[in-house]
Amino acid sequence: MHTIFSGIQPSGTLTIGNYLGAIQHFIELQKENDCYFCIVDEHAITVPQDRLKLRNNIRSLAALYLASGINPEKSTLFIQSEVPAHTQLGWMLQSISYIGELERMTQFKDKAAKSAGKEAVSSALLTYPPLMASDILLYKTDVVPVGEDQKQHLELTRNLAERFNNKFNDIFTIPEVRIPEVGARIMSLQDPTKKMSKSDENEKAFISMLDEPKKIEKKIKSAVTDSDGIVTFDAENKPGISNLLTIHSSCSGESIENLETAFAGKGYGEFKQATAKAVIDILKPIQERYNELINSEKLDEILDKGADNASFEANKVLKKAKKAMGLGRVK
Ligand code: ATP
């Protein structure tokens, strides 16, 4: 039995990439582990957000976690900003983080490059990783299941935990990263050399978990591929088709080899249609459960209970960390 923590930003509606790279694995993990699933809204505001959209995205994400199979009786589902210990420890960890190491983070470089000039980049975008470290360390997390894109942040979390333990007191558990073998990196449908992201400005680049079947068909049909017409996996030379093969295989459970054989001699049109069907089949029951939950009181009850439980655990670790650093008074 391990303690598992994972967070997702309410920065848009979850994509099939988030599902295959993250949520799907959480469902398995919760069976035998003590899991914390967090809606990291304080991470989302590191880039500009519309107030009402953010509120909606937070609720929608909570409902999607549950609709996908997160069991609130087994796991703790909560909203980051409802547990103040996260920003408190985040600040303390910022004080042992170096600007140089934070500036080296790929996500910071990518997101900062997208904004117009340094004036438009928030300082929170730079100090996001110590807050993420705090999220993880507050629950004595052993394992963090994430997609490939978060590996670097996890490495930094481990460094910060070790740095703190060496400098002050041995308080933090050093977390392990766990990256799934399949689905770890679903690529954009419009630029298959770039990862699929829910905050992508181009809606055609991602499949949202709440997209209607028609929309899914349309997006997959217009996915960028190559012109040689052969359905084979070759991530380097055929990134578009390879990405669709990964999506198809992860959704249907068919191996990539079997799919290559099944679609040998057939065109991309037919393959894309079958891929769309595999995606629709997996999303349909989730969407039905989502519609039942989204406006229910039950959703609020689950989130209230989650915040209480998370606060209780997080405050214990926060108290130890404050004491180790010499903050406040001895009581
Ligand atoms: P944003 O564009 O706002 O950063 P995102 O789609 O990258 O959104 P995150 O909230 O950053 O989503 O990440 C949530 C989880 O989904 C993380 O575990 C991350 O590793 C995983 N993930 C994100 N994108 C992908 C992807 N394209 N393929 C597989 N896993 C992914």
Ligand code: MG
């Ligand atoms: Mg991301």
